[in-house]
Amino acid sequence: MSPPPAIHPVQRKRRRYATLLLALTLVAGVGGVQVPSASAATVGSTELSTGWAFRSANTVTDPGATISQVGYSTAGWNPVSLPSTVLAGLVANNVYQNIYVGTNLQSVPDLTGQNWWFRGQFTAAAAAPDQAYWLRFKGISYRAQIWLNGTQLDADAVGTMAVHEYNATNAIRPGALNALAILVTPPAHDCKDLSFCTVDWNPEAPDMNAGIWGTTLLETTGPVALRDPYVKTVLPLPATNAADLTVYVDALNATNAPVTTTVSATITKAGYPTVSVSQNVTLAANERREVTFDPAGYPQLHVTNPALWWPYQFGSPELYQLSTSATVAGATSDTRSIDFGVRQFTDYRSTVNGTSFVGYKVNGQNIFFRGGGYVWDMLQRWDTKTNATHIQYVKDMGLNTIRLEGTLGNEELYDLADRAGIMIMPGFVCCSAWENDNTWTIEQEQVANASLDSQLRALRAHASPFMWNYGSDQPPTAAHLSMYKNTAARLHWQNPTVDNVATWSNANAGMKMDGPYKWEPPVLWWDTTQSGSAFGTTGEEGTEAPPPLESLQKFIPAADLWPIGATWNYHAGKPRSVFDNITVFTDGVNKRYGSTTSAADYSRKSELQNYENSRSFFEAWNSHEYTQSFGVIFWMLNNAWPSVHWNLYDYYFKPAGGYFGSKKANEPLHIAYDYKTRNVYAVNSTLSGRSGLTATTTVYNVPNLTQAYTTTVPVTAAANAATQVLTLPALTGLSTTYFIRLQLRDATGAVVSNNLYWYSTQPDVLANKKNWYMTAVKTYANLTGLNSLPSNPNLATSVTRTVSGGQETATITMTNNSPTNIAFFLRPEITAGNGGNEVLPVNYSDNYVSLWPGESTTIRATYQTSDLGGQAPHLRTRGYNVPTTSIPVP
Incomplete structure (x- = not known):
């Protein structure tokens, strides 16, 4: 009603x-x-x-x-x-x-x-x-x-x-x-x-x-108001050369007497035919009624060769405009307009390891959703620039999805996602009154249903939402689930839904939520016998992620910065929860990279660990796509306040190890290494196949860079698929810490994916001890050989700058002039002034790169002039074995 x-x-x-x-x-x-x-x-x-x-x-x-x-x-x-x-x-x-x-x-x-x-x-x-x-x-x-x-x-x-x-x-x-x-x-x-x-x-x-x-x-x-316009789009799948559009809009009579109104709807897009429909409606006093235009009554709503909305990396996110109006006695009474996309999301099920998992298609094509869990500022402060930066960073990391676990209502974020081709995965939150629904009062039932009604009305008009979760960790009761589904049906919600996203509470959920939520070594993601590894579909999992030193100094007072103590822990998870510390992550840093001696040393090593962890996380899920895995959400995308736990980028938008590891893993065409099986994969995340490629795998000893193994094989990277291209053999005689360098080249010899791993003859080994939030580590990899890399002062840097419309692009060139030594884990940054903080937000074409002797690379950094705060830009460059330098950006 x-x-x-x-x-x-x-x-x-x-x-x-x-x-x-x-x-x-x-x-x-x-x-x-x-x-x-x-x-x-x-x-x-x-x-x-x-x-x-x-x-x-x-x-x-x-x-x-x-x-x-x-x-x-x-x-x-x-x-x-x-x-x-x-x-x-x-x-x-x-x-x-x-x-x-x-x-x-x-x-x-x-x-x-x-x-x-x-x-x-x-x-x-x-x-x-x-x-x-x-x-x-x-x-x-x-x-x-x-x-x-x-x-x-x-x-x-x-x-x-x-x-x-x-x-x-x-x-x-x-x-x-x-x-x-x-x-x-x-x-x-x-x-x-x-x-x-x-x-x-x-x-x-x-x-x-x-x-x-x-x-x-x-x-x-005027006397008639319009509310909540919406266009439902249905394609004749698998064909996409036509679409049936159904337009809905509510008309409200503002008076206590009947009113007759003409409700009209017009659909426009530059370069495409305009579609117009209208009908007369008589509303009773104070009546609110849904007005419908469908192809059965209005054949012009069957359109041919529509411009489709595609997610990022799949194509262009094309949008149409719907304009609705109500007129009474020839006068305009109200108007409402929205942008919408012609697209159709569908779901399917696949059984992996005995469990049914959900997968999704867009416009008939398999779509592997990969993203992070978004949260707004703790005080719910946001603005257009903040929202736009989230979308910009998501795309820059090669992600295509933002999960909203209860953080519903930032409608500008939906608009921006529509235009960027970023999918939205909305739903209610876990572990709260929302899931304690077996004890709800009548008022709470009304609140819950009204909340769903309001939020679905806002979401349904957008192209970006691809599904809805009625519950998170646990499904609603049968009665409330029925109530929810009736509301969704009444609102013509056309996207797939799931009852919840955790198979541990509902075997038919379609998504798992088995953890981990604390740091794990990269091998866990690849070992499909482990909880949380890359099989099935996951609603969330992730690890601690301390930000770099420059961010830590903004929210941890100098006196509390080292050693790690109560202040750090206060900025982990909720106090008195199992997440109120980062001990597991810190143990990984100390036992793998060597005991840390200061906040700066800790940050230097934690950046390595964040990079390798997030890279392998997404690589494992991507490399198993559509055969064993169907979608993944990293917990979390960002933080509600300055935090050392759960993020791909920190509260200040400083991109760091987790960010650039994700960006590397999710590049459109990527070569990846499996820590468990030693397989190498080529992952093509686009809808265009690539042939004539070659993959080269080379293993180097550390620190002298002597070559221990190399091989090159031809590769054809099928569209929207992962392809195993070779298996690295078991090697003997390696240094304790060694490098694995993977390169994918096109037919001209140009490198299209360049990927460097550091690992050990003493690998990470998982213990049998595990719980819902972590699996214990039995043996840690010995990566301390990285600390023996010779200092390399022979990195040459240069930079130029272009400025247009308040945006600057710095083109950075770095050349390793050392005849013998690697320049490892290089981090160029554009800073506000000499010795100032990095200008934020910022996008780099690549970062945390490594150069072999004689090699050179070019990186582009894009940022807003206003974010320099009136300071002159400088290029600061540092590396794991490279001294820090700073030069002005001309």
Whole structure:
């Protein structure tokens, strides 16, 4: 049943508010059938972001009816721009400072034991005949009382992820100042409410993200408003030379009398035929009705040779535009537009090691999803640049997917993903009230279903979401799963779904979640007898990932930087969880690379370990694609605050070992080494096959670089597939630490993939001891030979720069002029000033590269001039055995 337009279905005690709702939807001059004027009403949408203040309700004695009067004094309140959580507002007002540094967050008191008033004033559009005014709240956490100009619109708006909307026509003051007052009740700690939850990823926010976190909108329409347009696209698979488009849009009657409206939809794309459809609809008083245009009734919605939306590395993410409008008596009453993609995701099942796993296809082609788990800032602060950088980094690492485990509602991220061809994997969060649904109250059932309704409406319009998870670690109860699926069907959700993503709780989940969540040596990913190895489909798994020294120095005070102690641990996982330390990772560093003696030494070695770990992680999953593996999510993509646990890039967007290891593994055409079997694979992640290739494998002793073995074989890399090209034989007489160099060349001899491994005659050996978050290591590889590499001061560097439109590209050339020594693990960086920090965000065409004697390479770095902060750019170059140098970028 569709809800009346003045209140969201999650809200309780509807009968109690029936009189109020009727009063709010009354418009002047109604009596029988509504006869609208031909004069056009104002149609528009204004974000109410400025002119707000907030304060603890403990210090406010006036009621909402008074606070929501124009002119009410907010002297002593904190000014705030919306959206904002309570803590974000307090930090913006310097009530709490540097809360991400050291253990300062511990000094912020619990902010959830009190309510919080948010108050703002705005000017409404002038009155026009048949003008309707709507207030729309995209996110309030967790419940609220809402007042407008002394009138209570809602006594109990509940649900962080539920959109709350009100027809405020009779309470608004057209053409004049209006006042809104919102009394927010925070969510409970320990994820006991159906709100946002970061589980054990970091400390809980002291306010549990209470506040007005989503956009607040004043929308103006005529007597009929439109909501939630959506285009369902169906292809005649396996053919893709046509598409059936079905257009849906909700029409709402803002009046208490019947209204007849003409609803129209137009689909456009430059270079393609325009499609237009319309129909007349008579809406009963206050009715909300879905209007449908399908190919059966509108043959023009069957289109031929459409431009398809393809994910990254598969093709271009082409988008169309849908424009919808409602007219009444010849006047425009409302308009809504969206961009959408013509594409179709389907799923299939394959059995591996006795378990059924889900795989996906896009437009009839197998698609191996690979990505990371995204989380927004702990205080839910983001902006266009932040969102764009996440998408940019995901693409740069060769990933094609972002998983949203409960971090739903950043709609700009969806828009950017649509345009970039990045797939979105959304769903509800684990380990919280969302999964303790066998004890839900009636209100919680309503909140959960309203949350799904709101979030699916936002997601379904986008090309990027390819599926939906109803649950994470555990599936919902049968009754709630049925409720969810009925809602998805009612909303025409066309993408595949899974009940949850963990086979340990549901044998038919289709995805596994067997860990690990702590560091493991690279061999684990390849050994398919191990939990977490590269077989099947995984919803998440990952390792600790301390950021490089430059980032560590930003959030760990100098006195706490070494040795590793309580401050480091506070920036690991949630305190008092099994993730509140990085001991397992540190043991790996010390026992494989040699005992660390300082924060700088630790960082230098941990970068090596992060690189080899993330590279092998994705290589293993990619090399088994479609035969043993079907999709993978690294836990996590990024962090909610400066962290030493779970990320491919750190909070400050500094790309480091994990980032560049992932980038190497996921390059479009890649050559990879299997630590378990010694097989070498060519992985082609595009839809174009490559022939005439050759693969060369060479083994070198360390530190003298004497060649112990080499072979070259011809390679044909089939499209969208992994191909085993050779097996490295067991070798004897090697140095304890040695190099394996893999190179893939095209028919001209140009290197298309260059990959260097460092390993040991004493390999990593896993123990039999394991649990849900890790497998113990019995024997560690001896990689200390890297510390014996001769110092190489003979690296020559040069750099040039081009500037265009505020963006700079530095072209860096590095040449190893040593006749005998490798330049190992080189890290060129563009810094803001001589000796300054690396300019961030930044993209490099490659990094952490190694050069043999006489070799040269060219790397491009791209960044924004504004991110230099007025400093002149410099090129800083360092390496594992190369002294640090810095030269100006001309």
